[in-house]
Amino acid sequence: MTIATLGRSGRFEIGRVFNSTFGVITRNIGLCVGLALLFSGLPTFLFQLWNEARMGKLAGVDSSNIALADPNVVIRDSLFTLAFVLVYFILSLLLQSALVxxxxxxxxxxxxxxxxxxxxxxxxxxxxxxxxxxxALGAGIASLALLVPGIILWLGWSVSVPVLVQERLGVLGSMSRSRALTKGNRWSLFGLFVILFILAMVVQALLGTFVLLFGTGIVGAVIGAVVSAVMSTVMSTATAVSYVELRQAKEGTSVDELAKIFS
Incomplete structure (x- = not known):
């Protein structure tokens, strides 16, 4: 049995995407938790523990001697941080594709x-x-010149991964297709992502207050992992739902048709 289509032709509605996003997560809470823990929560937790241990060691060092720290240690820590950023970047893309x-x-x-x-x-x-x-390069470079062009480029490419997963158009083809789908609806997408960003900030602030009250260490690492997992799941699912909504609004494509590529 197929669930009813999300939208009506020609209209992209933030409220419907927002509700559908949390509907998908609620109906598949076990799957979402498992994927989020594997691709976001666990790596964040391990990095937080390592960083807590590193900062703990620095706390016991005379501040006047920090500049004289072993350069090999500094290089090692910098390379480890860079490696984590790269691994987390790849895992976040895996999470988004899986949730699509x-x-x-x-x-x-x-x-x-x-x-x-x-x-x-x-x-x-x-x-x-x-x-x-x-x-990242395109939107980042544009943002260095002016912030607004960078945001516009990012919004235009925001559903590139769902396009790739569903339509298999390749890298450049998926990015071009994403720009075509989002055209005319980028301010709506911007509003959706702003709402989700504000929600993330509120959750992070509340949990950050909890950390300050009850201590750091393991508690801080766990809370950091939870925030990362939850927000990664919500953002990835919202992006996938937005792609479906855009196709239905602009092309009248049903969810059945979208699912045929996997049959």
Missing amino acids: RATIEDLNGKKPGFGDSVQIAIRCLLPTVGIGILV
């Missing part, structure tokens, strides 16, 4: 599977990394 698959399956009235979602994500890994790098 899970979202389409859910909206098609099916029960998405953990293994199937991960398999699709791994299959699309290399091109999604390519998209991630190009989007």
Whole structure:
């Protein structure tokens, strides 16, 4: 049985995307928690623990001697941090791809599977990394010149990964297709992501207050991992739902048609 389509032709509605996003997560809470912990929560937790230990060592060093620290240690820590950033970048793309698959399956009235979602994500890994790098470079360079052009470029490319996973158009083809789909609806997408960003800041502030009251260490690492996992899941699912909504609004494409690529 197929769930009813999200939208009506020609209209992209923030409220409907917002509700559908949390509907998908609620109906598949076990899957979402598992994917989020694997691709976001666990790596964040391990990095937080390492960083807490590193900062603890620095706290016991005379501030006048910090500049004289072993350069090998400084280089090692910098390389480790860089490695974590790269690994987290790849894992975040895997999470987004897996949740695109899970979202389409859910909206098609099916029960998405953990293994199937991960398999699709791994299959699309290399091109999604390519998209991630190009989007980061393009939007980043534009933002260095002027902030608004950078935001506009990022919004135009915001559904590139769902396009890649669903339509298999390659890196440049998916980015071009994303710009076509988002055209005319980028301010709506901007509003959606601003709402989610504010929500993330509120959650982070509340949990940060909890950390200040009850201590750091393991507690801080766990809370950091939880925030990362939750927000990664919400943002990735919202992006996938936005892609479905855009296709239905602009092209009248049903969820059934979107799901056929995996049949």
